[in-house]
Amino acid sequence: xxxxxxxxxxxxxxxxxxxxxxxxxxxxxxxxxxxxxxxxxxxxxxxxxxxxxxxxxxxxxxxxxxxxxxxxxxxxxxxxxxxxxxxxxxxxxxxxxxxxxxxxxxxxxxxxxxxxxxxxxxxxxxxxxxxxxxxxxxxxxxxxxxxxxxxxxxxxxxxxxxxxxxxxxxxxxxxxxxxxxxxxxxxxxxxxxxxxxxxxxxxxxxxxxxxxxxxxxxxxxxxxxxxxxxxxxxxxxxxxxxxxxxxxxxxxxxxx
Ligand SMILES: Nc1ncnc2c1ncn2[C@@H]1O[C@H](COP(=O)(O)OP(=O)(O)OP(=O)(O)O)[C@@H](O)[C@H]1O
Ligand SMILES: [Mg+2]
Numbered sequence: 001x002x003x004x005x006x007x008x009x010x011x012x013x014x015x016x017x018x019x020x021x022x023x024x025x026x027x028x029x030x031x032x033x034x035x036x037x038x039x040x041x042x043x044x045x046x047x048x049x050x051x052x053x054x055x056x057x058x059x060x061x062x063x064x065x066x067x068x069x070x071x072x073x074x075x076x077x078x079x080x081x082x083x084x085x086x087x088x089x090x091x092x093x094x095x096x097x098x099x100x101x102x103x104x105x106x107x108x109x110x111x112x113x114x115x116x117x118x119x120x121x122x123x124x125x126x127x128x129x130x131x132x133x134x135x136x137x138x139x140x141x142x143x144x145x146x147x148x149x150x151x152x153x154x155x156x157x158x159x160x161x162x163x164x165x166x167x168x169x170x171x172x173x174x175x176x177x178x179x180x181x182x183x184x185x186x187x188x189x190x191x192x193x194x195x196x197x198x199x200x201x202x203x204x205x206x207x208x209x210x211x212x213x214x215x216x217x218x219x220x221x222x223x224x225x226x227x228x229x230x231x232x233x234x235x236x237x238x239x240x241x242x243x244x245x246x247x248x249x250x251x252x253x254x255x256x
Contacts, residue, residue, distance in 0.1 A: 003067070005164050005197060006030040006053060006084060011062035013048045021060065022048040023221045030165055034197040037208030037229055039244065040218030046201045049218070050169045053199060054086045082112065085158035089170040091150035095142040101128060101153045102138040108160035124160065130193075131156045131186060148179035155186065165197040166190075172207065184211060206248050209233055217241050 008028040012021045023045035030036060038046045051057040052064050055071030063070055066080055074080055088094040095104060105124035109115050115123065128138045131152040142150050151171060158166055168187060172180040188211060191198050200211050208215050209229055217225040217238065225238040236242045 002031045002033075004029050004031055004065075005067060007063075007065045007068075008049075008052065008059075009063045009065070011052060011059040011064055013045075013052050013057055014060040021221055023052070023218070025222055026052070026062070026216075027223075028053075028216065030197050030199060032164060032197055033191070033195055034214070035191065035212040036197075036199050037212035037215035038199065038201045038218060039203065039205055039208045039215055041203060041244070044218040045221040046203075046218055047169055048221075049216075050086065050167050050199070050201050053165075053167050054084050055081070056086075077111075082161040082163055084165045084167060085161050085163035087151075087154050087158050087166060087168040087171050090174050091147065091154040092142060092174075094154055095150060095157075097142055100139045100141055101133060101145065101149075101156070104153055105156045105160045108157055112161055124156075127156045127160050128153070130159065130190070146179070147175045148183060151175060151183050152186065155183075155190070159190070159194070163196070165199065167199040167201070169201040170203070171200075173202070173204070180207075187211065204248075205233065205244050217244070 008026050011026045012024040014021045026049055028036065038049055040046055048057065052059060055074060058072055066083055069080060099107065102121060102124045105127050106120040109120040109123050110117065125138060133149060133152050137149065145153065172183050175183060184207065187198060190196055198211065200208060202208050212229050215226065215229040215232055216223045217240065219240045225232060225241050232241060233245060236245055
């Protein structure tokens with residue numbers, strides 16, 4: 001078996017002492033090339049787990065290990081931070097409005113690799129081409145890009161760190177239906193071409209079914225079901241999973 005890149009062991013996450021945990025009993029292993037879905041209704045704890053995976057939230061108990069190390073104590077510029085990168089739901093809010101697409105990506109390359117500005121700019125051009133952005137478009141600021149183009153910039157920015165795991169939190173839910181499939185297919189292509197592992201967070205089971213091999217189903221901060229994505233969909237054992245499936249348009253359980 002290949003090495004474990006990211007491991008969550010019986011983790012619980014809380015935002016404040018007095019509050020109930022936002023997620024609890026979380027266990028997950030991510031190896032190179034894996035694709036794992038985290039699915040559940042709004043407020044079920046998906047983003048909380050995603051934040052735990054990238055180290056922006058520490059577990060209140062249990063552990064999150066990246067290549068065997070806990071996030072606590074990992075400095076801002078520790079190379080281990082490159083391994084897991086996040087793609088956010090709202091590309092507009094997560095991009096600097098003052099920077100062009102190329103400058104956004106070049107900045108990451110400059111900071112992480114200490115590359116000279118001219119070198120960083122040309123490497124940024126290559127990464128942007130990898131996500132399908134070429135020509136004068138890469139010199140535009142976010143306000144002059146479409147939603148789909150902005151999300152491609154967000155993906156390129158994550159790739160600029162040369163990550164091994166991408167955690168994508170609802171990467172298409174802010175996008176027009178017509179471009180959602182393009183961005184999902186881009187993630188699939190990058191997964192194949194770069195050998196990336198993907199953790200896909202979505203409330204949409206059909207998206208999780210399309211992109212992932214394994215999935216966790218969350219409800220009220222707990223994992224109520226996990227396993228092979230297709231098996232889960234074909235043969236849900238938890239009532240809640242059945243309810244989620246029945247909400248997929250065209251699902252055989254849709255009218256059940
Ligand atoms: N910064 C925060 N401070 C306090 N509580 C929070 C914070 N962020 C989330 N929560 C709470 O943690 C729980 C899980 O929220 P989380 O954002 O992980 O859900 P989610 O599954 O990602 O939902 P959505 O599908 O709406 O994005 C919710 O009860 C939420 O109110
Ligand atoms: Mg969320």
